[in-house]
Amino acid sequence: MSVSPHPYKSERTDIFVGTETEQKSEAAVTRYPGFLTGSQQVADPEVEWIEERVVGGDREVFQHVEGPRSFDGGNWTVVPFDGWPIAWLLGSETVNTSTTDVEPKMDGAPPTATVEANYYGDGGGTQDDFSRAFVGVAPDSGDIQVNNEEELEISLSTQALGLTADTLDGTRTPTTGIDLAQAQPWTFKSAASNLTVFGTSFARVEDFQLSINNNISVERYIESAEAPEPYEVLYGNLDYTLDLDIAITDDSLFQEVVNPTSGGFAVDAVFEKPGGDQLSLSVGEARMENADHEIPDDGKITVSPSIVPRTVGATVPGGPYL
Secondary structure, three states: OOOOOOOOOOOOEEEEEEEOOOOOOOOOOOEOOOEEOOOOEOOOOEEEEEEEOOOOOOOOOOEEEEEEEEOOOEEEEEEOOOOHHHHHHHEEEEEOOOEEEEEEOOOOOOOOEEEEEEEOOOOOOOOOOEEEEEEEEEEEEEEEEEOOOOEEEEEEEEEOOEEOHHHHOOOOOOOOOOOOOOOOOOEHHHEOOOEEEOOEEEOOEEEEEEEEEOOOEEEOOOOOOOOOOOOEEEOOOOEEEEEEEEEOOOOHHHHHHHOOOOOOEEEEEEEEOOOOOEEEEEEEEEEEEEOOOOOOOOOOOEEOOEEEOOEEEEEEEOOOOO
C-alpha cells in the first residue's frame, strides 16, 4: 500500500499578502495579514455554467456555456499584531512619526491586496507545493471584537477580482523569506483605559464588537481585457454597529436611551501591549438604539446596548500600511 504522497496538512500552510498600487495589479507578497487563528477561507473561484436548452434538443441540457467567474467567500479570522488589517479594512491612513491614523476612505476605489495561499508538500521530494494567488482582494466587511482568549480579533469578509497568470497556468511557487512577526497581540486584559461611552468610564465591559461594512460591489462591463473575471471593485455606503455587554452599576445607559445626548456621543477604547504599543478605536456621533435592562434568574445585571455610530476611526502603531 502506498502512503505517498500524503494529504496536505493544515499545519503546513500559509497566507501572505501585499498591498497593490492599483486594483488587480499584482503586488509582491511581503507579510502575513496577522496571526490567523482557526479555519480560513480565501476567495476561490466559482464559474457560472449557463445551461442552454434549445428548440430541437431533448429533456437534457443541450450544452453548457462558460459564464462569468466570481471570487466571493473569503473569510479570515485575524488576531492583529500591527495596524495592517484595520488600515486595509477602513482604507485611508495618515502617517505620523510613530503611529498611523486610520479612517474610512471616502474618495476613489478601495485599496486592494494580492493574496497568496500555500499548501506545502511533505518535504521529501515526493509531493509538490500547491500555491495560488489572487489579485484585487478587497475587504467587504469586518468585525473587531474579543475572542474566547480575550484577544483583539478581526473577522474579515473578502472578495477578489481574479487570479495571477502563474496561478492560471499552474506554475506559481510559494514565496520564501516571510516570517511571522515576533509580536504580542492586543488583549482586553491589557486595555490602557476603560471603555468610555458618552464621557462615562465603564470598567465592567464583558463583550465588545464593532462591525464595519463597506458594502463593496464587484463590477463587470462589456469588455474583453478582464472577462470572464470582474473588472473592478467599488465602495458602497458604510454601515457601522457597535454591540457591548456591560455589567451596570448605575442608570446611565438607560438615561442615554430616554434622554439622548445632543449630537450623539463618542465611544473610545485604548489597548496597550506590554511593550507599550497602543491601538485606539473611536466612534463618534453615536446613538443608542436600545439598552434593555432585563432581570436575570440570578447574579449581576448585564445590559447589551446596540449603538449606531456615524463615524469610526483608529490610531495604530507604526505604518505606513497601504
